[in-house]
C-alpha cells in the first residue's frame with residue numbers, strides 16, 4: 697500500500713484525545729491518523745484502553761476531550777442525523793460477536809438493515825444471505841441461532857452483521873481470540889480478502905502476533921496513554937522496553953520467523 701501523502705488518505709483522525717473515568721486517565725493527548733484502505737492493528741498491555749479507544753471512535757464511549765474527524769467530518773460538529781449516517785459507514789465486530797441470541801443469524805443482519813433502511817423484507821433477506829456468504833458461512837447458517845454455531849462461525853456471523861450496511865471502515869475487537877490456529881489463520885485470510893475486494897479500512901485490536909504479521913499494514917501500540925504507530929519493522933527498532941519485548945521477545949521472534957518462511961514459500965511457489 698502506498699504511504700499516506702495527503703489529508704485525503706486519512707479516513708479517521710484523532711487529535712489530543714483524552715479518556716478519563718473518575719481519576720483514572722486512560723488516554724491523554726492521544727493522536728492517531730488512520731489511512732484509507734489500511735489494516736491497522738492495535739496492540740497494548742491489558743487495561744491500556746484498546747477497547748475504549750475503539751468504542752470512542754465508533755461513538756459508544758464519550759471522550760473527555762479532543763477531536764475526532766471521520767471521513768473529513770468533525771463528529772462534534774454534526775447534527776444527530778448526520779452523525780448517525782456517518783456511523784452507518786462503520787461496522788463493528790465485538791469480541792463475542794454480540795449477536796442477539798433470540799434471533800437467527802439472518803434475522804440478526806436483517807435487524808440492522810431494518811433499523812437503518814426502509815427496504816422491503818424480501819430484499820433484507822437477500823442482502824442478509826449475501827453478507828452470510830461474504831463472511832464465508834454456508835447458506836444454511838442464516839437459519840441457525842448463535843448458540844447452534846461454533847465460536848469461529850459466530851465470529852463470521854458477527855462479521856456478516858458488521859458488513860450489513862456496506863461500511864467503509866470495519867472495527868474488529870480481538871477477532872481471532874478463542875479460535876484455534878487454523879481457524880485464526882482462516883479468519884485473517886477472510887479479513888484480508890474482504891479488505892481487498894471491498895476496499896475496506898480495517899482497525900483490529902488483537903493480541904495475535906500471527907495476525908499482525910499476516911494482514912496488518914501498520915500497528916498502533918497503546919503505551920503511556922498514547923499510541924505509537926509504525927510497521928512491524930519500524931516498531932522493532934523502538935527503544936521502549938514493552939515494544940521491544942512484544943515484537944522481539946520469544947513469541948514475537950517466532951511469529952516473525954514463521955511469517956518469513958511462509959512468505960518465502962509463497963514467493964517460490966509463484967516463481
Ligand SMILES: Nc1ncnc2c1ncn2[C@@H]1O[C@H](COP(=O)(O)OP(=O)(O)OP(=O)(O)O)[C@@H](O)[C@H]1O
Pocket residue numbers: 717722740741742743744745746747748749
Ligand atoms: N465505562 C467505563 N467506566 C469506567 N471504567 C472503564 C469504562 N470502560 C473501561 N473502563 C476501564 O478502562 C480500562 C481499560 O479498559 P479496556 O477494556 O479498554 O482495556 P483493554 O486494553 O482493551 O484491555 P484487555 O486487553 O484486557 O481487553 C479498564 O481498567 C476498564 O476497567
